[in-house]
Amino acid sequence: MFFSMFKYSFKRLLRNKVIAFWLIFWPIILATLFHLAFSNILSDEQFNDIDIAIVNAGNNEEFVDVLKDTGIYNISEQSLDEAKKMLIDKEITGYITVGDEITATVNQSGINESIIKMTLDKYEQVSNSYTALITANPQIVQSDFLTEFDFSHDYIGSQTQNKNNLNLVVIYFYTVIAMAALCGGSRGAEDISGIQADQSDVGARTAVSPAKKSVMFFASVCASITTTFISVLLVVFYLMFALKVEFGNLFGYIVLLCFISSVTSVFLGTMIGVLVKKKLPFKIGLVIAITMVGCFFSGMMAIDIKYLVQEKAPLLAYINPANLITDGLYSLYYYGVGERYYINIAILSAMAVIFSIVTILVIRRQKYAHL
Amino acid sequence: MVIQIENLVKRYSDLVAIDHLNLEIKEGEIFGLLGPNGSGKTTTINCILSLLQYDKGTIKIFGKDMTPHSYDIKKDIGIVMQNVAVFDELTVYENIDYFCSLYIKDRAERKKCVEEAIRFVGLEDFRKFVPKKLSGGLLRRLNIACGVAHKPKLIILDEPTVAVDPQSRNNILEGIKNLNKNGATIIYTSHYMEEVEQLCTRIAIIDKGRVIAQGTTDELKSMISQGEKVVVEVYYLEDEDLEKIRELPNVESAEFENNILTVRGKKEKTNLSDLLSFINYKKISYGKIYSELPTLNDVFLEITGKELRD
Numbered sequence: 001m002f003f004s005m006f007k008y009s010f011k012r013l014l015r016n017k018v019i020a021f022w023l024i025f026w027p028i029i030l031a032t033l034f035h036l037a038f039s040n041i042l043s044d045e046q047f048n049d050i051d052i053a054i055v056n057a058g059n060n061e062e063f064v065d066v067l068k069d070t071g072i073y074n075i076s077e078q079s080l081d082e083a084k085k086m087l088i089d090k091e092i093t094g095y096i097t098v099g100d101e102i103t104a105t106v107n108q109s110g111i112n113e114s115i116i117k118m119t120l121d122k123y124e125q126v127s128n129s130y131t132a133l134i135t136a137n138p139q140i141v142q143s144d145f146l147t148e149f150d151f152s153h154d155y156i157g158s159q160t161q162n163k164n165n166l167n168l169v170v171i172y173f174y175t176v177i178a179m180a181a182l183c184g185g186s187r188g189a190e191d192i193s194g195i196q197a198d199q200s201d202v203g204a205r206t207a208v209s210p211a212k213k214s215v216m217f218f219a220s221v222c223a224s225i226t227t228t229f230i231s232v233l234l235v236v237f238y239l240m241f242a243l244k245v246e247f248g249n250l251f252g253y254i255v256l257l258c259f260i261s262s263v264t265s266v267f268l269g270t271m272i273g274v275l276v277k278k279k280l281p282f283k284i285g286l287v288i289a290i291t292m293v294g295c296f297f298s299g300m301m302a303i304d305i306k307y308l309v310q311e312k313a314p315l316l317a318y319i320n321p322a323n324l325i326t327d328g329l330y331s332l333y334y335y336g337v338g339e340r341y342y343i344n345i346a347i348l349s350a351m352a353v354i355f356s357i358v359t360i361l362v363i364r365r366q367k368y369a370h371l
Numbered sequence: 372m373v374i375q376i377e378n379l380v381k382r383y384s385d386l387v388a389i390d391h392l393n394l395e396i397k398e399g400e401i402f403g404l405l406g407p408n409g410s411g412k413t414t415t416i417n418c419i420l421s422l423l424q425y426d427k428g429t430i431k432i433f434g435k436d437m438t439p440h441s442y443d444i445k446k447d448i449g450i451v452m453q454n455v456a457v458f459d460e461l462t463v464y465e466n467i468d469y470f471c472s473l474y475i476k477d478r479a480e481r482k483k484c485v486e487e488a489i490r491f492v493g494l495e496d497f498r499k500f501v502p503k504k505l506s507g508g509l510l511r512r513l514n515i516a517c518g519v520a521h522k523p524k525l526i527i528l529d530e531p532t533v534a535v536d537p538q539s540r541n542n543i544l545e546g547i548k549n550l551n552k553n554g555a556t557i558i559y560t561s562h563y564m565e566e567v568e569q570l571c572t573r574i575a576i577i578d579k580g581r582v583i584a585q586g587t588t589d590e591l592k593s594m595i596s597q598g599e600k601v602v603v604e605v606y607y608l609e610d611e612d613l614e615k616i617r618e619l620p621n622v623e624s625a626e627f628e629n630n631i632l633t634v635r636g637k638k639e640k641t642n643l644s645d646l647l648s649f650i651n652y653k654k655i656s657y658g659k660i661y662s663e664l665p666t667l668n669d670v671f672l673e674i675t676g677k678e679l680r681d
Contacts, residue, residue, distance in 0.1 A: 201456035
């Protein structure tokens with residue numbers, strides 16, 4: 001019985017064009033519009049490796065290794081003349097001459113030029129520290145101190161992780177995924193309508209059948225979660241492969257977040273379905289409205305709003321499923337798998353549990369005075 | 372006894388929708404619930420099915436108390452709602468299969484039942500159609516198929532012919548007779564007295580939530596004082612002649628209005644030949660003439676003082 005119900009619920013959802021629009025086509029349209037609007041910003045903010053040339057690299061190979069380890073430079077070893085020519089032709093941002101002193105030559109001022117200068121300053125600072133220590137205590141060379149001590153340790157706790165840091169525009173696209181997931185709530189609301197006698201004619205027909213309401217409920221909810229999950233993944237794939245939006249490399253965790261988001265949104269819809277005593281179109285409208293307001297506070301219209309809410313009304317940020325989904329994706333992209341990602345996952349899961357318990361309790365206690 | 376209802380009371384705030392209603396429906400009957408719109412037919416059905424809470428009374432189906440969790444009773448009930456209750460996204464076959472799957476788990480058995488239901492309602496050529504591609508009549512047939520595919524012992528049809536064309540209506544009524552022949556007990560609600568009269572073996576007339584009369588068609592008609600009604604199209608009639616018609620044997624009443632003379636006879640008596648003799652004797656010119664036996668509407672009219680379709 002469960003499988004048959006699941007099969008037909010799944011078919012119904014696949015064939016429902018209105019829901020397909022809200023779950024798949026609308027997010028794709030919106031994401032495409034964002035892409036068109038932000039494509040310049042994206043390219044401006046995309047961090048590309050800095051092309052530099054090293055002159056007389058053989059004089060200090062350790063220094064060249066340090067530059068390579070930073071992972072932010074495209075390094076080529078050139079003669080001085082060739083390096084000058086490349087700088088004039090703007091093939092490189094600057095060149096570094098390695099001799100008794102290490103000097104950088106650049107043609108203009110800018111972020112990349114500043115980064116080259118900061119790298120040299122840092123190298124000089126660390127190498128001076130080494131020299132000072134060895135001069136004061138020559139035995140230290142024999143010990144493990146120099147290899148174990150981290151001269152570049154940052155004591156203020158904020159540490160850059162990778163070159164994704166500069167791209168904040170991705171938040172707009174993540175809110176689109178949150179929107180796609182939360183629209184799944186409309187499916188949850190429809191599931192409830194289909195099993196409640198006072199909500200629809202089909203609900204009345206199923207209510208007089210010997211099938212248990214709990215079996216019908218879970219069959220249709222499973223179908224809704226499956227279709228919502230597939231829809232969200234389609235949107236993610238579109239953003240990832242068609243629009244080339246950055247998601248990082250943690251695909252499995254993205255899928256997990258999408259799945260939990262789908263579960264939460266469907267149960268949000270079922271809870272609205274049982275608590276709101278109105279017709280189905282009103283409930284679907286309410287789900288869409290909650291979705292859009294949630295996405296607004298997650299930064300869909302302006303990223304600053306997301307941070308403003310987090311700063312001024314943190315509770316709202318924690319109870320807004322759209323924000324949790326957006327923030328989950330953002331934290332994955334920005335920080336990788338960590339506490340912030342798991343907090344978002346945990347709150348979304350807790351919401352799903354609460355919504356489902358409320359739904360089941362109301363359904364079980366419900367008796368109809370009116371149809 | 373298939374259904375036993377005792378002292379059923381259902382209130383909507385101050386409105387008493389069902390007022391101490393008592394009914395007994397026997398196995399194999401086609402039982403008609405006849406009443407005007409708002410008389411309480413659908414509310415009664417919803418109470419029988421435990422879709423609605425009621426304030427007082429008992430309802431037994433197949434000798435057992437009916438509750439929302441009486442799954443053993445529900446498996447033998449089929450319901451055809453007043454409104455078409457199907458999924459817009461599923462085809463004819465899928466809709467019937469879905470609702471049948473709520474009753475029958477075995478796939479092979481279910482497939483057989485679905486095919487039979489499709490044949491029964493004559494939707495063989497439309498099995499892959501979605502509901503919005505069907506006409507109103509075909510949609511009603513699909514609605515019936517969804518309700519009866521699992522071969523229930525008790526079938527409740529709540530105004531299944533509302534807004535249906537005459538051809539589909541006849542098809543539906545014939546189908547209901549066949550279901551009954553195959554052993555199902557039928558409860559049929561309608562405000563179309565002709566349908567109920569044609570179809571039902573026993574009828575309860577409901578008004579304001581109360582059963583005001585019940586019995587077979589003949590038993591109901593025998594409850595009223597009037598008999599045959601003769602209607603004559605008359606171009607001119609003197610008041611004196613109208614008085615004399617009223618004095619004819621077996622005449623209960625006579626009215627003349629808008630060139631129509633309506634003469635009602637006494638119960639189980641005929642006055643047609645006397646009336647025709649009088650008209651010929653008086654050389655009254657007349658056009659169309661016909662006679663009617665009492666209808667259920669006359670029964671309703673005499674008991675309540677209003678028409679069934681008021």
